[in-house]
Amino acid sequence: MTTQRTGPDAIHVIPVEARPFQGQRAGVASRALAVGIDAIMVVLIELGLYAAWAGFLFLRHGRSFRFPTVDLAPAITIGLVVFTVYAAIGWSNTGRTYGGQVIGLRVVDRRGGGLHSAVALLRAALCAIFPLGFLWCVLSRENRSLQDLLLGTSVIYDWEIRRPTVTLSTER
Numbered sequence: 001m002t003t004q005r006t007g008p009d010a011i012h013v014i015p016v017e018a019r020p021f022q023g024q025r026a027g028v029a030s031r032a033l034a035v036g037i038d039a040i041m042v043v044l045i046e047l048g049l050y051a052a053w054a055g056f057l058f059l060r061h062g063r064s065f066r067f068p069t070v071d072l073a074p075a076i077t078i079g080l081v082v083f084t085v086y087a088a089i090g091w092s093n094t095g096r097t098y099g100g101q102v103i104g105l106r107v108v109d110r111r112g113g114g115l116h117s118a119v120a121l122l123r124a125a126l127c128a129i130f131p132l133g134f135l136w137c138v139l140s141r142e143n144r145s146l147q148d149l150l151l152g153t154s155v156i157y158d159w160e161i162r163r164p165t166v167t168l169s170t171e172r
Contacts, residue, residue, distance in 0.1 A: 021157045023112075025155065028138050030105060031105065031137060038086070041086065043079070045086065083128050086124075087127060088125075092117040092119075092121070094114075095115065095158075106158035107155050108156055126150065127147055134147070143155075
């Protein structure tokens, strides 16, 4: 593995075997792995919300506290909302969710740039409402999902790591 630098804000640590794929559109397997990681993140966020709600109820009711029951339909609805917000924030800020970061994927617009917040939110909502749309990647020559086709986005392999813009001073 070698390190390349192309600017003051980027460090490129790309394995030799991965270099031919850098910037290429990602296939269904890579995208499915990233979605799996994101699903775990959404479940963890939901568990955190449940714990916060239970804690609030405990503080409010004290000795008569009982853990709240969870119904399936509201839990799924909350999960879809959490996923939509989670994905929209990731795609509009860095072009990645946590799953995308782990697998090395980035969502880009038609020109290869970042997504506008409205496009990221719409894409996240479409992915939440119709998750099987990503399977269109199998049939598409360009490895694009139905959501990608509708919004002009693509998911590419991108292992670039951005260096934080914080500067530390050694002067006292």
